[in-house]
Structure formats: C-alpha cells, structure tokens
Amino acid sequence: MNSCCFPLFIFAFVIFLRCLSPIEAATCHPDDEAGLLAFKSGITQDPTGILSSWKKGTDCCSWKGVGCLTNRVTGLTINGQSDVTGSFLSGTISPSLAKLQHLVGIYFTNLRNITGSFPQFLFQLPNVKQVYFTNSRLSGPLPANIGALSELGELSLDGNLFTGPIPSSISNLTRLYLLNLGDNLLTGTIPLGLANLKLLLSLNFGNNRLSETIPDIFKSMQKLQSLTLSRNKFSGNLPPSIASLKPILNYLDVSQNNLSGTIPTFLSNFKVLDSLDLSRNRFSGVVPKSLANMPKLFHLNLSHNFLTGPLPAMKNVDGLATLDLSYNQFHLKTIPKWVTSSPSMYSLKLVKCGINMSLDNWKPVRPNIYFYINLSENEISGSLTWFFNLAHNLYEFQASGNKLRFDMGKLNLSERLESLDLSRNLVFGKVPMTVAKLQKLNLSHNHLCGKLPVTKFPASAFVGNDCLCGSPLSPC
Numbered sequence: 001m002n003s004c005c006f007p008l009f010i011f012a013f014v015i016f017l018r019c020l021s022p023i024e025a026a027t028c029h030p031d032d033e034a035g036l037l038a039f040k041s042g043i044t045q046d047p048t049g050i051l052s053s054w055k056k057g058t059d060c061c062s063w064k065g066v067g068c069l070t071n072r073v074t075g076l077t078i079n080g081q082s083d084v085t086g087s088f089l090s091g092t093i094s095p096s097l098a099k100l101q102h103l104v105g106i107y108f109t110n111l112r113n114i115t116g117s118f119p120q121f122l123f124q125l126p127n128v129k130q131v132y133f134t135n136s137r138l139s140g141p142l143p144a145n146i147g148a149l150s151e152l153g154e155l156s157l158d159g160n161l162f163t164g165p166i167p168s169s170i171s172n173l174t175r176l177y178l179l180n181l182g183d184n185l186l187t188g189t190i191p192l193g194l195a196n197l198k199l200l201l202s203l204n205f206g207n208n209r210l211s212e213t214i215p216d217i218f219k220s221m222q223k224l225q226s227l228t229l230s231r232n233k234f235s236g237n238l239p240p241s242i243a244s245l246k247p248i249l250n251y252l253d254v255s256q257n258n259l260s261g262t263i264p265t266f267l268s269n270f271k272v273l274d275s276l277d278l279s280r281n282r283f284s285g286v287v288p289k290s291l292a293n294m295p296k297l298f299h300l301n302l303s304h305n306f307l308t309g310p311l312p313a314m315k316n317v318d319g320l321a322t323l324d325l326s327y328n329q330f331h332l333k334t335i336p337k338w339v340t341s342s343p344s345m346y347s348l349k350l351v352k353c354g355i356n357m358s359l360d361n362w363k364p365v366r367p368n369i370y371f372y373i374n375l376s377e378n379e380i381s382g383s384l385t386w387f388f389n390l391a392h393n394l395y396e397f398q399a400s401g402n403k404l405r406f407d408m409g410k411l412n413l414s415e416r417l418e419s420l421d422l423s424r425n426l427v428f429g430k431v432p433m434t435v436a437k438l439q440k441l442n443l444s445h446n447h448l449c450g451k452l453p454v455t456k457f458p459a460s461a462f463v464g465n466d467c468l469c470g471s472p473l474s475p476c
C-alpha cells in the first residue's frame, strides 16, 4: 500500500465509524433507562396508556415524553389530559428519577391521581431548571431547603395539596422568572426575601390560605408582568411598591381577600395593564380618577367592595371588554356613557349599582357583541324587546329585581341564549314557547298570565305571577 494512502484509509475508516456511532449514541444511557423504568413501576394505573411506549430494551430516547440531548435524558413531559374519572394516571413519583442526572426540565401536568410529598429527587439533579408538577395530588410541606434548587428558572407547583408556609429559603432562588404556587393549602405570610427574586416575570400565590399584609417587596421586581394573590386571607392596604410595576405589569389579581383602605391613587398610568381584579375585598371610598387612565384595560372587576361614587369616566378604554361593578355602594343612576359607547364590551355586570333609568334609553353602540349581562337589583324600567332583537350573541341575561315592563310574548330570544332571569319585574303577557330551549329560566314574581308551555323548569321559576297556569303550576 502506498504510504500516502494509508492515512487516507485510516481517515475513511474513522469516518465509517463516525457514521455508525450515531446509531449507538441514540440509545439512551443505562442510568436514564433504569430511572425511567423505576418511575414507571411506581405507577399503579395507566388506563390510557400514557407510558405504553416505555419498554425495557428499547431506546428510551424514543419513549413518549422523553427528550434527549446526545444520549442523555434532558426533558421529561407527562401530560394527563383526560378529565374522565377513572382514566387518571395513578401512583407515586419514584425517587429513582434522580438517576436522570442530565435532566433540565420536568413537566408533569394534570396527573390528577399522583400522590406523595414534594419530589426530593430534584435536589440530586444538578442541572434542573424547569420544574412543573401541576394539578396532581402532591401534599405535605414544601422543603425548608427549597432554596438549594438554585438553578431553577421556572417552578410551578400549582393545583396540589401542599400545606405549611412558603419556606424563606425561596429567596435564594434568584434565577426564577416564573413562580407558581397557586391552588394549594399554603399558610403563613409571604416571605420578605421574595424581594430578591428580581427576575420574576410571573408570580402566582392565588387560592391558598396565606394571611396578614402583602409585604412591600415589589420595587426590586422590575420585570414582573403578572401578579396573582387572589383567594387568600390577605388584609391591610395594597403595598405602595406595586406602583413601581407601572411600565410592565399587565395582570393584577388580588380578588377575594380581606384587603381594605381606598383604592390607591398610584393605580394609574399602568400603561400595559389589561386585567385588574380587586373584587371581593373591603376596599372603600371613592374610586380614584387615576383609575381612568389605563389605556390597555380589558378586564376590570371592582365588585363586592364598599366603593362609593362618583365613578370616574374611564377614558381611552375602547378595549374594555368585561366590567363588573356589582355590589358596592354606587348610585350610578344610569349605565355610564363610557360603558354604553364601548365598542368592545361583551360582559357587563352592574348588579345593585343604583341604576334608575329606562332600558329604552340605553343605546349601546354594539349590542350584538354582548355575551353576558347582569343588571339585577336596580330600578331599571322600560322594555327589553328592542335590545333582544339586536343582541344576537347574548348567552346570559339577568335583570331580576328591577322594574322592566314589556310583553313577554313579544320577546325574541337569540339563538345563543341559555340563561334568562327576569324575576321580580313588571313583565306581562304570555310565556312564549321559545323559552323551552333555555338551560335556565326565572320569570317568577311578574304579571304574566296564561297557559305555560311545556318546559323542564321548576315551579319556583314561575310562581308569583298574575294568572299563569299549567304544569309545573296548577292546571288551567
């Protein structure tokens, strides 16, 4: 063999080997295979076969939900999508997942029948950055040393049964940009050290049992876009440092707590805020004029507080699509002009708002985009007929406890209408046959008369009228 060709031959041989090797590289590492199979054996029921492709001796990188980089497992995604009872993946999460030493992301969502405590194996995984265990039945306390998972960027444990406090060491998770502990049974207070989590984009502690005041920790969170603290037992005022989130916050939900004081005037000029929910708290006093200055507002809920008027005229809120002012101490007298002229409004709830006007004088610019309307417990008079002729997409309409007066027999019900409550008004005439297609109906306590059409509704939907008869009331 010519000496010049020998190296070439070696080179070609190496190329040949290189070509073979990817086939071998694709086979997953024995540690990873062992860890995954141990996980599978901790699963007692898999009725929909989520793990059916996980078979010993086959390449684990090809198993459903397993992601590899070279021959090591880096991602594990198991999604129990079915809501059908009895079809859930059941069992516990094996600690052997610690063998997956190269794991970066673990995404376990909606595994509604998976039990056990906080997955301790995470502490043995040096590279883990994204952790999702959402909507399963994990329980017990969060580990006090959770701050040791210092590489974490995303931690989502929402929808479990975790109890006890939020560990103060969480302040060491300084790389977190997503923290979601919502829908658990956590107690205690928000740790002050949370202020260290300067990269947070999204923070959710909603629907727990957290209490005391919301600490004034938001000044350092210059990237926070979404803050959910609803459905806890927080009391006191909204902390002033929320004001520093003005340029970037787009979602703020502190509803269903025990917050009090006036709505702070610093809630103004939130340039990108699209959802503001302060409902079901103890906020009192006048709604500040500053609130009118939120150009991107889409959803505003101030219901169930002790707020008084005058309500500021919201400007530049063409995008406002859902508004709930119910159950405050407003005396609005009329449906506000800026509501009537809103081109985007599809959900309007103004229960018990002291509205004293005739619906004949209400001319919403786009009646056909309304989906939900609740005007109950006001003093609204007039007729619905014209509005129902235009509101082709209406899905629910409630106006119980008003003074509406019109001929029920002439009311056109939209194709889409499912729920109609006109109880305690002054409606007269006959009940039309078209109500039979509704899911919910209440016409009690009006001045209706005549034979009822055949429907599935109970007597309480028709009682208290002038002369209605036929099933479910007494025969004609």
Ligand SMILES: *[C@@H]1O[C@H](CO)[C@@H](O)[C@H](O)[C@H]1NC(C)=O
Binding pocket: 044, 045, 085, 086, 087, 088, 089, 090, 091, 113
């Ligand atoms: C949950 O798991 C238990 C025990 O493994 C099992 O008996 C039960 O049927 C499962 N429930 C559902 C809804 O899958």
Ligand SMILES: *[C@@H]1O[C@H](CO)[C@@H](O)[C@H](O)[C@H]1NC(C)=O
Binding pocket: 147, 168, 169, 170, 171, 172, 193
């Ligand atoms: C955060 O980490 C540091 C260094 O590892 C440690 O000294 C400190 O105790 C931790 N903080 C908390 C609140 O656990």
Ligand SMILES: *[C@@H]1O[C@H](CO)[C@@H](O)[C@H](O)[C@H]1NC(C)=O
Binding pocket: 233, 235, 258, 260, 282
């Ligand atoms: C809510 O706060 C008020 C005082 O503002 C207090 O009297 C009341 O007990 C609190 N309610 C709950 C459920 O904590």
Ligand SMILES: *[C@@H]1O[C@H](CO)[C@@H](O)[C@H](O)[C@H]1NC(C)=O
Binding pocket: 255, 256, 279, 280, 301, 302, 303, 304, 322, 323, 324, 347, 349
């Ligand atoms: C407003 O909040 C209340 C209580 O938190 C809730 O019941 C209602 O559905 C909300 N309204 C809208 C339009 O989302």
Ligand SMILES: *[C@@H]1O[C@H](CO)[C@@H](O)[C@H](O)[C@H]1NC(C)=O
Binding pocket: 356, 379
């Ligand atoms: C509602 O308006 C009518 C007619 O304008 C008036 O007679 C009535 O007193 C008003 N009711 C209230 C509570 O303001």
Ligand SMILES: *[C@@H]1O[C@H](CO)[C@@H](O)[C@H](O)[C@H]1NC(C)=O
Binding pocket: 351, 374, 375, 376, 377, 396, 398, 400
């Ligand atoms: C509409 O308001 C009435 C009166 O408060 C209430 O009973 C009903 O639940 C409300 N309907 C909806 C869908 O919010």
Ligand SMILES: *[C@@H]1O[C@H](CO)[C@@H](O)[C@H](O)[C@H]1NC(C)=O
Binding pocket: 389, 410, 411, 412
């Ligand atoms: C009901 O709607 C139909 C079709 O839109 C229309 O022709 C009819 O006049 C309406 N009925 C009443 C009483 O307005």
Ligand SMILES: *[C@@H]1O[C@H](CO)[C@@H](O)[C@H](O)[C@H]1NC(C)=O
Binding pocket: 400, 423, 424, 441, 442, 443, 444, 458, 460, 461
């Ligand atoms: C109808 O409304 C009345 C009073 O507004 C209420 O007592 C009754 O339970 C309601 N019935 C149904 C079927 O919703």
